[in-house]
Amino acid sequence: MKLAVENLSFGYPGKRVGAGVSLALDAGEVMCLLGPNGGGKTTLFKTILGLIPAQGGNVRFGDTPFDRLSRAEVARIAGYVPQAHSGYFPFSVFDVVLMGRAAHLGPFSMPGKRDREIARAALATIGIERLADSIYTRISGGERQMVLIARALAQEPRVLIMDEPTASLDFGNQVRVLERIQRLARTGLAIVLSTHDPDQAFLVADRVAMLHEGRLVRFGPPAETITPESLKLVYGVDIAVMEIAAAGDARRVCVPALAPR
Amino acid sequence: MSAASGTRRERFANKRLLLAAAVAALLLIAAIIAALAIGRFPISPGDIAAIVWAKFTGGAHGLPATAETVLFQIRGPRVIAALMVGAALAAAGAAYQNLFRNPLVSPDILGVSSGAALGATLGIFLSLDLWWIQGFAFAFGLGAVAAVYFIGQAVRGHDPILVLILAGVVIGALLGSVLALLKYLADPYNQLPAITFWLLGSLAATNPADIATTFVPVLLGLVPLWLLRWRMNLMALGDEEAKALGINVTRLRLAVIAAATLMTAAVVSISGIVGWIGLLVPHFARLLAGPNFARLLPVSVLLGAAFLLLVDTLARTVSRIEVPLGVLTAFIGTPFFIWLLATARRSWQ
Numbered sequence: 124m125k126l127a128v129e130n131l132s133f134g135y136p137g138k139r140v141g142a143g144v145s146l147a148l149d150a151g152e153v154m155c156l157l158g159p160n161g162g163g164k165t166t167l168f169k170t171i172l173g174l175i176p177a178q179g180g181n182v183r184f185g186d187t188p189f190d191r192l193s194r195a196e197v198a199r200i201a202g203y204v205p206q207a208h209s210g211y212f213p214f215s216v217f218d219v220v221l222m223g224r225a226a227h228l229g230p231f232s233m234p235g236k237r238d239r240e241i242a243r244a245a246l247a248t249i250g251i252e253r254l255a256d257s258i259y260t261r262i263s264g265g266e267r268q269m270v271l272i273a274r275a276l277a278q279e280p281r282v283l284i285m286d287e288p289t290a291s292l293d294f295g296n297q298v299r300v301l302e303r304i305q306r307l308a309r310t311g312l313a314i315v316l317s318t319h320d321p322d323q324a325f326l327v328a329d330r331v332a333m334l335h336e337g338r339l340v341r342f343g344p345p346a347e348t349i350t351p352e353s354l355k356l357v358y359g360v361d362i363a364v365m366e367i368a369a370a371g372d373a374r375r376v377c378v379p380a381l382a383p384r
Numbered sequence: 385m386s387a388a389s390g391t392r393r394e395r396f397a398n399k400r401l402l403l404a405a406a407v408a409a410l411l412l413i414a415a416i417i418a419a420l421a422i423g424r425f426p427i428s429p430g431d432i433a434a435i436v437w438a439k440f441t442g443g444a445h446g447l448p449a450t451a452e453t454v455l456f457q458i459r460g461p462r463v464i465a466a467l468m469v470g471a472a473l474a475a476a477g478a479a480y481q482n483l484f485r486n487p488l489v490s491p492d493i494l495g496v497s498s499g500a501a502l503g504a505t506l507g508i509f510l511s512l513d514l515w516w517i518q519g520f521a522f523a524f525g526l527g528a529v530a531a532v533y534f535i536g537q538a539v540r541g542h543d544p545i546l547v548l549i550l551a552g553v554v555i556g557a558l559l560g561s562v563l564a565l566l567k568y569l570a571d572p573y574n575q576l577p578a579i580t581f582w583l584l585g586s587l588a589a590t591n592p593a594d595i596a597t598t599f600v601p602v603l604l605g606l607v608p609l610w611l612l613r614w615r616m617n618l619m620a621l622g623d624e625e626a627k628a629l630g631i632n633v634t635r636l637r638l639a640v641i642a643a644a645t646l647m648t649a650a651v652v653s654i655s656g657i658v659g660w661i662g663l664l665v666p667h668f669a670r671l672l673a674g675p676n677f678a679r680l681l682p683v684s685v686l687l688g689a690a691f692l693l694l695v696d697t698l699a700r701t702v703s704r705i706e707v708p709l710g711v712l713t714a715f716i717g718t719p720f721f722i723w724l725l726a727t728a729r730r731s732w733q
Contacts, residue, residue: 174624198630205625212620212675217394222618226630231611233678256392278629 124185125149126201126282126313132179133163133170139178140166141337148313148330150281153304155324155345156317158334159358164317167334168284171315172203184282198226202275204285207267216262216270217255220245223277238277245276249303265296272303283307285316289323301327321349321362321377333357346375401679404672408686412467415690419463419697425454457592465590465598466696467689469651470661472602474688476644477662478669478680479609482616483640487670488549488724490662491525491648495555497659499528500645500652502559505566505579507653514597514653521649522601524559529645531555585658585710587696594654605647608639609681616640616677657710658692660717665691667724 126148134140140163148154158164169175171182173189182189184200192200202223223245224238234242246252251269254262259270268288275283288304289297297320305327308314318324324331324345331348333341335357341348354362354377361380366373420432427435431445435452438445445452477490484494491497503524507517535551536544563583570576582589609616615636618626623633648662665688666680672687673679692709695716699707 169624172628174627194627194632195630198628203625203628205628212617214617214620214675215394215397218617218676222621222629225615225618228614230615230636233614274629 124281126315127183128171128180129183130180131167131170131177131182133166133175134178135166135175139337141334142179144180144334144339146332146339146342148282148315150311150313151308152329153308153314153316153327154330154332155328156315156332156334157319157321157324157349157357158317160319162334163337164334165286168203168286168315168317172201172284173197174203195226198278198280200280201282201284202278202280204268204271204275204283204288206286206288206290207264207271213258213260215255216251216257216259217242217246219259219270220255220274220277223274226278241279242273242277245273248276248307249273265292265299268292268296268300269303272300276307280312282313282315285314287317287319289318289320297323321354324349325375325377349375349377397674397676397679401673401683404669404679404683405686407672408683408690412686412690412693415693415697416463416467419466419693420455420459422697422701423454423459425450427451427455461592461595462587462590462696463693464595465587465654466693468595468598468602469587469655469658470665470688470690470692471685472605472647472651472688473658473661473692474665474669474684475606475609475681476648477688478666478677478684479616479640479644480662481666482677482680483619483637483644484548485620485622486544486548487667488663488721489552490660490666491644492556492657492659492662493549493552495528495532495552495559496525496645496648497652497657498556498559498563500525500649501583501657502563502566503649504653505563505583508579508582509566509570509575514594518597518601518650518653521653522646525645525649525652526642528555528559529641533641581708582656583710584708585656585713586699586706586708587655588700588706590654598650598654601650602647605643605645605650606685608643612636612640613678613681617675620675655709658713659710660713660720661688661692663724664717664720 128144128146131144132139132142133144144167146154156164156167166175170177177190189197221234221238221242224234224242227238228234243252246255249269249272251266251273254266254270259267262270272288288300292300301323304314304316328345330343331341331345332339333348333353340356341353349364351362351364363378363380364375365378366375417429417432421427421429431447431451432455434445435447435455473491480489480491480494481487500521503520503522504517507520532548532551532555536548539547567576567579570579615631618629618631619636621629626633666684669680669684669687673683695712696709699709699712
């Protein structure tokens, strides 16, 4: 099953943010969305998920267009991991993860034994069982991000859409989140994430999409898309792409060239 | 939600809930007995038991007939009305607070009470019967909360909590002036005293027939809130996240507002404006039971019923003339609101 975004235009009433975006992603693949601040990455994600109406084009999963599906049906296909914030009621972590089951329950039903098992399994997959009893508003930012990923997993989606999952995390937590992303993709989940760090794309992505002024300027495998030219176009600064030998493996990294002092 | 399958915190929370419910239930029973016993014609708890027992078994209780009349025709209906009004206002308040993610909203602050009061006054003004008065109260209450909500949505760039409260104040003031106009036009001998006294909030005129008429809409509001108790929690995440988790936010919000407004309108039609219950009680219930709506709703209902019954008993016994209920709750509610305004953000974290 393939997630396909076709010629999507997105924005808010009276303000178009982007247009003509086409993407495709297979099960088990990771796609990194790169783009400058305020470049419309979050708006694009929300439009793909149908949280804000598309201004043109469409999103399909397999043969099914999203706009013909109910909210619950979309949620059973695509899980959303928003940027972690503390603005919740003081629910326990387990309760927050259990909320991921909503799309599988009728309006008047309560989560049952099976739902609780799935929520517990989601916590285990992310490796945060020990947090189950903690209060969501009282754990660290990195832990919250993990909880939101676990909640999206409890949703049992086929596609995971993550909005800057490594933003505001320390280096260790960034690496941990990237490891989880890689492992989840191996289980057959298609994963889309946005990031500010092109190096992360080299680490985990099968495909890279680069958003510039609301248009998709590059889309393809990392080695072909992340080049000094495309980085200059998107970020407006000179960045060299170098190959290094890391852990017996050739790997590319981005090195910004600062103006000489 | 069996205790055995829960996490450690859940088992603890279940115990805490049981404790909170037990405290609230005990308080409630004590309040009911006190309310039935105390008054210008005191009846001892033993006599109350004897009269009720006699009523059920069809035997004789050997007490004056006045005692039975006071118990079944005057104090009994009033106690039931107080329980119902308190429970409904507290439940509606808890629902609005979760729905708007805002600890400072309640039926009175969102303009629902003023809207319902205006509708009901219009009904009295036109000399309609109670069903129509309640219908008017519901329609106007719904209109008021819709207006407040849309103002809150339209005005951006400010603290949303503040905007919602100010919109409630503004709409409340507008409705108040229309109400003043109705009073100005009302017959000063027959209608005006009734409207004025009723607006201050009072259960003095409660009769058994009103209770039956009010019970149905209160139940119609309470049942959907109870059925939606788990989904209500997801509304606390904000619209976009709730949608992303598969919730039809628009439909859920509409259902909850309709249910809570129906309950408010129904009780406002018999009690007049009794402010602050919907703000105060859910807040204390949250301190006792936590933010989970499945726990919050029953504890709010019990506490609201007990609290209003106590206040009403106080209102009719504290002096020789009856103190209007709304006046008493305002004396308790105003300092509480100021305290809440100063601490609300912290206490919700």
